[in-house]
Amino acid sequence: MPNIKSVIKDVKRSRQRQLRNQAAKSQIKTFVKKARTVIADTTADQATVTTTVSKTVSVIDKAWKRGIIHKNAANRRKSRLQKRVNAAKAAATA
Numbered sequence: 001m002p003n004i005k006s007v008i009k010d011v012k013r014s015r016q017r018q019l020r021n022q023a024a025k026s027q028i029k030t031f032v033k034k035a036r037t038v039i040a041d042t043t044a045d046q047a048t049v050t051t052t053v054s055k056t057v058s059v060i061d062k063a064w065k066r067g068i069i070h071k072n073a074a075n076r077r078k079s080r081l082q083k084r085v086n087a088a089k090a091a092a093t094a
Contacts, residue, residue, distance in 0.1 A: 024068045031056040
């Protein structure tokens with residue numbers, strides 16, 4: 001543990017940020033997992049899929065705006081999710 005007061009405060013702030021970032025990343029993973037299960041479920045209606053994916057995209061965008069994940073990482077996650085949605089739609093119509 002550091003002796004200097006400002007460094008002690010820095011360590012405390014760093015730990016708080018780490019916990020906040022961990023929670024946000026975990027939330028992203030949870031929402032992506034939920035979205036994938038809804039997309040894979042063939043009995044789910046289109047409205048459910050759309051709302052779940054839009055909530056997931058919102059969570060990803062919020063994490064990007066807060067600086068928790070990189071912009072390209074956020075775009076990559078959203079793109080992969082949308083690819084799954086499009087593939088499921090194509091499979092349903094075919």
